[in-house]
Amino acid sequence: MSDHRQIILAGQPNCGKSTLFNEVAGYRSVASNFPGATVEYTRGHVNICGQTFDIVDLPGIYSLTSFDPAAQETQRYLLNEKVDVIINVMDASTLSRSLELTLQLMDLEIPMVICLNMMDEARRKGIHIDLERLSQILGVPVFPTVAARGKGVQNLFHEVMRFAEKPFKPGHLIGNRDVEAVITELISYLKSHIRLQEPVSFHLLATKLLEGDPYFxxxxxxxxxxxxxxxxxxxxxxxxxxxxxxxxxxxxERHMLSMTLFETVARVIKPVVQLKDRIDQVIMHPLWGYVFLFLVMFAFFQVVFTFGSYLETGLLDLFDRWTGFILQTLTRDGFFRILLKSVLEGLGGGLGIVLPFLLPFLIGLAVLEDIGYLPRVAFLSDTFMHRIGLHGAAVIPAILGYGCNVPAVMATRILESPRDRFIAAFIATLVPCAARMTIIFGLVGAYFGGMAAFGIYLLNIMVIAVTGTVLSRLLPEDTPGMLLEIPAYHVPRFKVIVSKTWMRIREFIVIAWPLLIAGSVVLTLIEHFHWMQAVNHGLAWVTRLLGLPEAVGTTLIFGVLRKELSMLMLFQALGTRQLTDVMSLGQILVFTVFVVFYVPCVGTIGVLGRQIKARRTLVVILATFFMALILGLIARGISELLSI
Amino acid sequence: MPLKNAGSTLTELARIRPGEQVVIHQIEGGWHMRQRLNQMGMHVGDRIRVVQTGAFRGPMLVEVNGSRLALGCGMARKVKVFVENSEGPSVV
Known part of the structure; x- marks a missing residue:
């Protein structure tokens, strides 16, 4: 914590808060179209006329009564931290709803200014707002902006600085007389009967107690x-x-006040009807919506794979050359060389095998997200997700999982109930990530053809569906059901895409990659001290059960440490790249199926531990192991029946 | 069972077809459900328009006070609405 004064950005999801933050504090936050996607709050500095302020971007909230963990964090922060000025960012195009939060923020009795964002969108919807009048009634300064185009942002922060010099606390609007009478009565009772540990405004406390908010x-x-x-x-x-x-x-009461206020300050004329208002009738259509979704997903993975393999070849070549060079010049021989080599291999694995696919995947996903397509995907998948006991929003972590399971598990934070988060995290670990994709294509794709590789993906989806169904039967709970804002479409913004991709890649780089490198070192040690035999021996019951060569045992350990390694090590353990010389096609199939499903990699285990705690993480590890064993056995049975 | 009432019909939101406008009469379900709908902008007395309904008892897309919401089928069943008939004023 620094001693700078602290400015807080608070507002409803999709109001452009994070865009505003990016505009003034650089690439440090992510603007999201998916409600609640900025889960960890972001902090930065802003320099106005030589004065430095701390600026904090909190996750979006609809109200000061909150349900999902992200919103609860925001609420806690606003109520407990030392805040100098709140900038209440509002989407001018949904002014009447946004005002309901504003009224509650005013109750915090913290100096506040309003940033009326997305003025262009409001104008398009035919909403004309009398800013002066709004400011007068609320008793709070109001500034118009279009943050996505940087309009009005400078002026806003200049005014905020001036305001910070002599701030004043906002008051309350007076509503229905008899409701106000009861609130006043409760306030005066509370003032004389309770002593609070935390400084909470009595007006807020009284209304929230009447509402029955468990936090208060x-x-x-x-x-x-x-x-x-x-x-x-x-x-x-x-x-x-x-x-x-x-x-x-x-x-x-709050709604009535907001609506009255809206009607007083805004004039609504006939909106300009654009294509983007009609487009949902096709994109969210019960039939065409799915056709469109299928086409989008097909094109998406096609592009990711083409672009990824292109990057992979280039990067691996480059990296191999560099590794050779470093090893030659730095060290001659001995243990140090082996260690260094293993670290470099770990680095190379992340750089050459995972990143080439992860990067285009995350860029593509950020584009889809910024356009506003992801909430629509959640809408379309709600029907199917319900069959497995979750609701539509849970499809987002699953999709992320195809890139890397680490950000996928983190994304489960958008779900409200802990039970939903557990099931969604479990499912996310089953989704074949970019590293496992290389195995599917490198083994099944290479030896059985593209259709078979596609078949593995289908099998995977079926297993996920069954797992979800079983889990939701085991943990019966009335899930809250989907309630999701479907924001207007945007033209994707370069800044937002870069920062969003960077945030997610960073999760891979700081959490998964170091663990992968550590894994690589452990493996080298195993090799160096000739523990291979012992490992193979210990895992013999698995390999024997699956009908695989005993030498495959170590590669399974490798796979936990780094998924893509299980294939590379398979070549090494068996001493050949021509797998069909030493393994039957059936064995290759069994191996792939087992490796795709068993035990998440160490990076994923790391985030699972943080998100769903150690005990449930252990459940995931054991369950996936036995599921993989059973599926491997089935694959063995089938291949023996077909005698391949 | 739909109920007839002074020129308008009381029914579940889940039964409304795309393009129709209705007024929310009552939100059933507990505190949690009311709070969630209220803070997303759906209150008793609000006029909403159904934009799209999902396949196989899927969610609905509704428009309320200028924003669009996706609403699970289970929730839509708990929201009771008046269908406004063209001839008479609404009850609310």
Whole structure:
């Protein structure tokens, strides 16, 4: 923490908060079209007229009552950290809804300015906003911007700095008289009866207690029965006069205030109807939507694979030459040379085998995401994801998994229930990542042809479906169901794509890659001290069960450390690149099936441990191992029946 | 069973076809469900338009106060709406 003053960007998902952040603080945050995708908050510095401010981009929230972990983090941050100024970023094109959050942020009693973003989109929708009037009624400065094009951003921060010199706290808007009376009554009771550990504004506390928000209820848990009774009686009073639940009354009140405010400050004329308003009728159509999805996915993987193999050859050649050169010039012989070689091989594996496919994959995904296609994919897959006990949004981590399982497991944070996150993370580890893709194509693709490789992918999807179904039966819970904002389409922005790709690649580089290099060293040690025999011997029961040569045992360990290595080491362990000399086609098939499904790599295990904790990670490791064993046995049975 | 009421029909949101406009009458389900729908911009009394319905009891795409939401079928069944008839004013 520095002693600079702290500016917070807070707003609803998809309001352009992260775009604004990127505009002023560089490539450090990611703008997302998928609600809640910026899970870890991002921090940066902004320099205004020689003064440095800390600027923090928090995950989007719809309200100060939150459900998913990302939004809960934001809420906690806003309530507990020392914040100097809040910039409430709003999507001007959804002004009436965004105002509901603004009213709650004002309740925090922290100095605040409003950044009315996406003014161009609002104008297109025919919404004309009287900024001065809005500012006057709310008692908060309002500045218009189009962050995606950098418009108004400089002015905003200049004004923020001026405002930071002599800030003032926003007040509250007054709503329905009888509702206000109850709130005031509760506030004065709370003021005299409770002492809070954390500084929370009493207006916010009172309304949230009336709403029944568990976070705020926890704050006053130790305040005795009298307080609870008072809250109950206030709720009852509201419910009696309005004939509905207290939470609906408070929410309805906020909604009514926002709508009235919207009607006062905005003039809506006939919108300009564009193609992008109609496009959803095709792209989300119950039939054409799926046809389009299939075409997009097909083209996507085609491009990733073509581009990836091109990069792979180039990078591997280059790297091999460099490794040879380094090894020759640096060391002569001995143990150090072997160690250095293993580190270089680990580096090379990441650089030459995983990155060439991961990079185009993540770029492509970021493009689809920034256009706004991913929430539509979630919409289309909801039906199928429901069959396996999850909802549509859980398809996003699964898709990411085809690139690398590490960001995939991390992306499960967008889901609300811990149970959904566990199932989605489990499924994500089963998805064949770029490294496993090289195995599928290098073995089954090479010896059986492209269609067979495609078949492995189909088998994989079937296994995922069965696993999901079984898991959701084992962990029955009424999942909250899908409720997802479908943002307007955007023209993809270069800055956003670069920073998003970088964020995800960074997860691979800092978490998975070091573990892969460490793995490479361990393997070299095993080799150097001739432990191969012992490993093969220990794993003999697996290899024998699957009908594979015993020498294959070590490659399975290699595969846990680095997935793509199990194939390369297979060549080494068997002493030939001509696999058919030493293995039958059936054995190659069994090997591939086993390697695709068994135990996630160390990098993935690392993030699993963080996301779903050690015990459940162990469950995933054991379960995937036995699933792979069973599938391997089935593959063996089939190939023996067909005698291949 | 659809209920007749003063020129409008009370039914589940899940039954509404693309292109139709309805007014939310009631949100069933617990605190959690109400909160989630409310903060995404769906409240009792709001006018919404169904843009698209999914295949095989899939989710619906609705438009409410200028934003578009995807809503799972289970949730859409718990939202009771009035279909506005052309001849009479709505109840809400």
């Amino acid at each position: 209820e926890a704050l006053i848990r130790n305040s005795g029965g009298g307080v609870q009774k008072k809250i109950q009686s206030c709720r009852a009073q509201l419910e009696q006069t309005h004939g509905t639940t207290a939470d609906a009354i408070i929410n309805g």
